[in-house]
Amino acid sequence: xxxxxxxLQGFEVALTPTNLFWALVGxxxxxxxxxxxxIGPALTIALLLPVTVSVGPVSAFIMxxxxxxxxxxxxxxxxxxxxxxxEAGSMMTALEGNKMARxxxxxxxxxTAAIGSFVAGTLATLALTFAAPYIAELAFYFKPAxxxxxxxxxxxxxxxxxxxxxxxxxxxxxxxxxxxVMGIDNMTGQPRMxxxxxxxxxxxxxxxxxxxxxAVGEIIYVASRYKNQKDDIVSVKGGMxxxxxxxxxxxxxxxxxxxxxxxxxALPGGGSEIPTMLSYTLEKNLTKHKDEFGxxxxxxVAGPEAANNAAAAGVLVPLLTLGLPTSATAxxxxxxxxxxxxxxxxxxxxxxxxLIWGLIASLYIGNAMLLVLNLPLIxxxxxxxxxxxxxLYAGILIFAMIGIWGxxxxxxxLACMALVGVMGYVxxxxxxxxxxxxxxxxxxxxxxxxxxxxxxxxxxxxAVLVESPMSIVFLTVSFLFLFVPFLIKxxxxxx
Amino acid sequence: MSNKTQAPVNTTSQSPVKPWWLGIVVVLMGVVCxxxxxxxxxxxxxxxxxxGMFVTAIGIGLVLLGLLLLIQIARGEKFEPQDTxxxxxxxxxxxxxxxxALAAAFVPVFIIELLGLPVTxxxxxxxxxxxxxxxxxxxxxxxxFILGSxxxxxxxxxxxxxxxxxxxxxx
Numbered sequence: 001x002x003x004x005x006x007x008l009q010g011f012e013v014a015l016t017p018t019n020l021f022w023a024l025v026g027x028x029x030x031x032x033x034x035x036x037x038x039i040g041p042a043l044t045i046a047l048l049l050p051v052t053v054s055v056g057p058v059s060a061f062i063m064x065x066x067x068x069x070x071x072x073x074x075x076x077x078x079x080x081x082x083x084x085x086x087e088a089g090s091m092m093t094a095l096e097g098n099k100m101a102r103x104x105x106x107x108x109x110x111x112t113a114a115i116g117s118f119v120a121g122t123l124a125t126l127a128l129t130f131a132a133p134y135i136a137e138l139a140f141y142f143k144p145a146x147x148x149x150x151x152x153x154x155x156x157x158x159x160x161x162x163x164x165x166x167x168x169x170x171x172x173x174x175x176x177x178x179x180x181v182m183g184i185d186n187m188t189g190q191p192r193m194x195x196x197x198x199x200x201x202x203x204x205x206x207x208x209x210x211x212x213x214x215a216v217g218e219i220i221y222v223a224s225r226y227k228n229q230k231d232d233i234v235s236v237k238g239g240m241x242x243x244x245x246x247x248x249x250x251x252x253x254x255x256x257x258x259x260x261x262x263x264x265x266a267l268p269g270g271g272s273e274i275p276t277m278l279s280y281t282l283e284k285n286l287t288k289h290k291d292e293f294g295x296x297x298x299x300x301v302a303g304p305e306a307a308n309n310a311a312a313a314g315v316l317v318p319l320l321t322l323g324l325p326t327s328a329t330a331x332x333x334x335x336x337x338x339x340x341x342x343x344x345x346x347x348x349x350x351x352x353x354x355l356i357w358g359l360i361a362s363l364y365i366g367n368a369m370l371l372v373l374n375l376p377l378i379x380x381x382x383x384x385x386x387x388x389x390x391x392l393y394a395g396i397l398i399f400a401m402i403g404i405w406g407x408x409x410x411x412x413x414l415a416c417m418a419l420v421g422v423m424g425y426v427x428x429x430x431x432x433x434x435x436x437x438x439x440x441x442x443x444x445x446x447x448x449x450x451x452x453x454x455x456x457x458x459x460x461x462x463a464v465l466v467e468s469p470m471s472i473v474f475l476t477v478s479f480l481f482l483f484v485p486f487l488i489k490x491x492x493x494x495x
Numbered sequence: 496m497s498n499k500t501q502a503p504v505n506t507t508s509q510s511p512v513k514p515w516w517l518g519i520v521v522v523l524m525g526v527v528c529x530x531x532x533x534x535x536x537x538x539x540x541x542x543x544x545x546x547g548m549f550v551t552a553i554g555i556g557l558v559l560l561g562l563l564l565l566i567q568i569a570r571g572e573k574f575e576p577q578d579t580x581x582x583x584x585x586x587x588x589x590x591x592x593x594x595x596a597l598a599a600a601f602v603p604v605f606i607i608e609l610l611g612l613p614v615t616x617x618x619x620x621x622x623x624x625x626x627x628x629x630x631x632x633x634x635x636x637x638x639x640f641i642l643g644s645x646x647x648x649x650x651x652x653x654x655x656x657x658x659x660x661x662x663x664x665x666x
Contacts, residue, residue: 037580051653084580164575167563171521174556178528181553185546192546193531216600222579223626224593225586389581390627391635394599394620395642401603401619402646405612406655411604418600429588430517430574448549455544 007129010357013058014365022059023362026066027369033067034074035384037084038222038396041071042328042438043214046207047403049336057340058355062362064336068329069121069366072309073374076113077381080106080301081234089272089308092280096293096300101234103296108242112250112298113305114374115242120258120306121367124313127262128320129360135321136346142322144454145465149474151447154268154324154439156478161271163433166485172432176440177447179204186445187452199412206335206442208404210328212417213434215400217424219393224425226389233385242298250302253283257306264307265314268326272311277491279307313363320344320356323446328435331442514574518565525557595626611661616643 013019029048033039045064052060072089079090080097093113100109142150159169182193183203194200242250257279264275283299284290293300318324323345325331337344342352349356374381404417427434451465458464466472532550564572576584599622607615620639621632629635644660651657660666 050655051650054654078580165567165572167560167567171557171560171564174553174560175524177549177553178524178557181550188546190535190546192535192550193528195531218579219623220593220596220600221577222582223596223623224588224590225576225582225584226589226592226627227581227583227586228628388629390624390629391620391638393627394623394635394639397599397619397623398616398639398642398646401616402612402650402655402657405603405607406650406657409656409658411608414607415604418597418604421600422597426517428577428579430514431577444549451549452544460544 003130003133006133006353006357007361009353010359010361011364013354013358014062014361019059019062019358019362020365022055022063023066023366023369026063027070027366027373028066029063030067030070031074031077031370031373031381032070032384034071034076035078035381036074036387036392037078037389038215038218038393040214040329041068042210042332044071045329045332045336046210046214047399049207049332049339050403050407052336053339057337057342058358060336060340061333061355061359062366064333065359065362066366066369068312068333069117069309069363070370070373072121072312073114073117073370074381076117076305076308077110077374077378078385080109080113081382082232082385089276089304089311091273092276092304093301093308095280096297098234099294099296100298100301101296105296105298106234108246108298109296109301110378111242111375112246112302114371116250116254116257116302116306117309118367118371119254120261120309121313121370122364123255123258124262124265124310125360125363125367128313128317128363132317132321132360133349135317136349139322139346142470143468144450144457146468146470146474148447148450148454148465149471149478150322150324151443151450153474153478153481154318154326154443155436155447156481157268157484158326158439159433159436160481160484161274161488162435164431166482168430168432169436172427172434173436173440176437177444178440179209179437180441180444181448187449197412199410204416204441205407205413206332206438207407208413208416209420209441210332210438211400211403212420213424213427213437214328215396216417216421217428217434219397220421220425221428222393228389233382246298249287249289249298252286253279253299253303254306256282256286257303257308258310261307261310262314265311265326266317267314268318268324271327272308274488274491275307275311276304277488279303281491316363320348320359321346325439325442328438331435331438334442513568513571515565515568518561518568521561521564522558523561525554525559525561528554528557530554592626592628595622599623599626607658609663611659611663612647612657613640613643613660616640616646 029044033044044067075090076093078084079094080101083094083098097109155173159173160166163169182200184201185192191201260279261275280300280303283303284293287299289297315327315330318326319330319333323343325334334344342348404413454464528550532547532554535547578584599619602619603615617636617639620642621635624635647657
């Protein structure tokens with residue numbers, strides 16, 4: 001069946017009342033957590049994971065997709081109205097968006113962000129729809145050595161791109177790899193690095209590590225450096241809609257932002273920081289209103305917002321087609337697939353088309369829903385910011401506790417939560433990036449599997465790892481990634 | 496591999512003390528990996544690709560990275576605490592708040608089996624609000640207990656195994 005037919009089938013799945021309901025739940029939750037500080041999409045999905053077991057995979061992933069996209073919308077709202085970019089991808093939006101809001105053009109800034117996100121999300125989902133099956137098909141030709149090289153590429157890119165220091169990025173990655181080997185070795189049945197704890201025989205759960213690093217580490221860190229100041233929420237004035245010239249000035253940045261964001265999101269390690277920075281720099285150079293940049297130029301909101309959303313959709317390409325997560329959120333989505341006994345990758349397209357295409361169709365629906373949820377209802381969402389910070393962070397800890405206790409009922413896991421939480425605190429104080437650790441933890445076992453399979457086939461000769469052109473390309477690119485920091489430094493200097 | 500990726504920030508570094516312990520901890524983690532790899536039975540299989548190979552590689556990596564970090568620290572590498580929402584890296588650390596928040600994270604380990612989730616949630620909730628400087632302790636205890644009980648009820652309905660309401664009392 002061709003892509004279009006499969007997509008139509010996907011819509012049939014996504015448009016059932018139950019799945020529409022889950023898409024709505026996901027979009028609403030996503031927007032809320034995007035606006036609230038201290039809780040992001042990866043943490044939310046990790047906490048939702050245990051309660052989705054009874055829901056079934058299709059509905060669960062439709063909800064997760066809503067959370068993923070919704071968090072992007074919510075993040076831009078806080079960037080514009082209170083100048084607190086929750087994540088790296090919204091930093092550029094805050095730059096111009098908050099200035100716009102301060103000069104009474106908040107409504108236009110929110111509108112161009114929301115519509116830009118919608119346009120980018122839809123275009124990127126279209127690209128995903130038509131590119132994914134081809135990439136998945138390509139992946140059928142991958143041998144273990146190629147997969148090994150591919151994961152190495154993911155590792156170096158993530159370790160290099162996320163964070164400010166390569167050494168610390170790689171340390172984070174290797175700690176994750178170390179967590180990943182804990183438990184019974186699935187090739188020989190030997191327990192590894194369990195230190196005599198029976199609780200570790202099953203290995204370290206990604207959810208436990210993720211919840212501890214993101215929730216517990218964040219709470220301790222923010223508490224120790226809390227700035228007790230009232231959020232300066234700029235009230236939205238100036239009508240709900242954009243003027244004709246706003247539309248004209250936003251349109252091309254949306255398209256260009258999408259064109260930058262989608263491929264970079266699809267590349268391992270592309271993340272959302274670089275594409276938004278690139279988009280901002282590009283718009284700054286192309287605009288006819290150079291004098292407005294730095295004072296609230298609409299192009300500087302439209303472009304990066306589109307790039308941010310397109311990158312979020314791009315991340316799904318390697319995840320769905322190759323089973324390769326390239327961000328913290330993608331890592332937890334991969335864990336979610338494994339939770340349901342599914343392995344993302346080329347085989348999922350043939351073995352479970354209902355799930356894949358239902359998920360892709362729900363991305364279109366979720367995007368439309370989010371536009372409706374966000375544009376007219378913005379005033380209600382902003383009210384979420386009125387929750388006092390002490391109670392908000394305390395509440396997040398309760399949910400983290402339930403997420404861990406409710407799954408395992410094990411005091412050992414709660415002790416892990418506290419200890420890994422302390423590690424999360426140290427990582428924040430000394431500026432170690434957290435995503436490489438999660439990617440190492442979830443991809444490590446797969447890397448090891450492919451490596452040992454490849455070596456076994458080559459009777460232990462490491463030359464098999466560089467036999468195919470594909471693996472040579474991947475390994476070369478991995479090496480080249482080590483030099484990306486110079487590029488970023490250059491971009492930062494320009495922006 | 497020299498490191499020149501730090502953003503050129505001119506703020507004074509957080510503490511004049513060099514954090515040698517960071518590098519040492521990383522090296523030690525590597526040593527732990529190497530030690531446990533050496534304990535694994537690698538015989539009777541392709542000697543190179545047994546269960547210990549990957550662990551050994553991780554151990555070597557961590558030791559080397561720890562040494563690199565130590566060299567960076569010796570050269571005066573600056574560690575800028577991350578900025579997040581509601582916290583700025585440049586703010587000095589509030590030790591009292593830190594230890595209260597830490598207690599909130601560790602408390603469940605010791606009391607959840609006896610007192611159950613709702614009471615544990617109440618205690619941890621109140622500790623975090625105290626760490627954030629809230630003075631309304633009674634109000635926070637009440638909110639914490641209501642939130643804990645409501646989530647206990649709701650998530651139990653959704654199929655999570657959260658234990659008895661207050662195990663010590665057998666209810």
